[in-house]
Amino acid sequence: MILRKWEELPIEMQTDEVRYYYDILCKKKLSLIMKRLFDIAASAVLLMILSPVFIILAIAIKIDSSGPVFYRQERVTTYGKTFRIHKFRTMVSNADKQGSLVTVKNDSRITRVGNLIRKYRLDEISQLIDVLLGNMTFVGTRPEVVKYVNQYMPVMRATLLLPAGVTSEASILYKDEDKLLDGAKKVDDIYIEKVLPGKMYYNLKSIEKFSFMKDIGIMFKTVLAVLGKDYVADKAGEAEFANSIEKEGLQV
Template identity: 65%
Template sequence: MMVLKKWDELPEALKNDEVRVYYDILSKKKGSLILKRLFDIAGSTLLLILLSPLFLILAIVIKADSKGPVFFRQTRVTQYGREFKIYKFRTMVNNAEKLGSQVTTRNDSRVTKVGHFLRKYRLDEISQLINVLTGDMTFVGTRPEVPKYLAAYTNEMMATLLLPAGVTSEASIEYKDEEKLLNSAGNVDEVYVREVLPSKMKYNEKYIQHFRFIGDIQVLINTVKAVLS
């Protein structure tokens, strides 16, 4: 189940005064944390079964469109700073990470034709149901960053690592057009770390401050509305 470690068992990077404030809040929400994990298991299992035909169709289309694997597996950071491999349907040319930034801009030439469609409707994200089922991710929580951006976290930002990384969040909804914001940036990585990341983290920190299981359901509903719109 999704329960918090004891404070003394946390990684040293998380044991600071700023994180302690958020830890104390979550430590009083053990019931909601258990419900959150049960929902993750039941929801991801059901959706993986129902969407299995779509998984097959996407796999065929991706392979037919460009060379490379069906899934793009990248190292990301989740609860307590642990690294894991995230599953995403591949939307870029093979070995895209070697050809540019780890942040994607709107007109990124590395994105394939099928990839543009998948990104537009967030279909590349549905394979993360696998990560939710295994416990590396949760439906609602801070989007998992690549390890290089973890170095830019402030003490307060580290509090977002008290919970597993999420498939969606209020920050994801507000920044669903993030690629457009970065499109005109001269140095994409620099702008992301200096401007976008701090703004997104404000939403994530607020989420922990007001965490409750019913709030996750509302975020999921808002996510569906945002994608459909």
């Protein structure tokens, strides 16, 4: 994994805000190489080991509801490139045309099998395919849809210096984000104005402190979070970051 030259970045990323994080990553070339080598080796091995699970989930999804096995929504990754993510389908077919692009608690679009899959985060394991292909990495900013990326403030675009991730510090601390959106009349507005800035605080902080070993640590924390362990969020840091970007006019 090698960073592009600064002048080769998309013009919207060539800002002072992004440059700060770019310069940090330029000093972490060995960790970036190790990160990609680990992604290739680990995803290939896990895909082979988990192939029986893939088959079982595929059969269960097809029996439970009509539609494809995978949910292939368009997401954004490195340098603003779009790709179609692999997620085991947990909602009715064409769910994104029947409501918000984010999922809320007790979402009526979630299927019976989908509820079980989401409970244990099994819908995410199919993203091993995306990791192997290089569209994603194990640890990095969760891939957003184009609609939300278009709302990024300049500093948020620094997260596009690295591939989108299967897990992250933000996804651990916001593992129950559907509860935060529960009951909201305008889910998309609340997500962009309230949830996204909070997650971005941790995403940017992770880039600032990036190292290969820190990535491994986040993977272990993810396993513990899935098993039920709770981690304390830095609400003061989130609030400070939210206030700083609010001055720049983050809007839907």
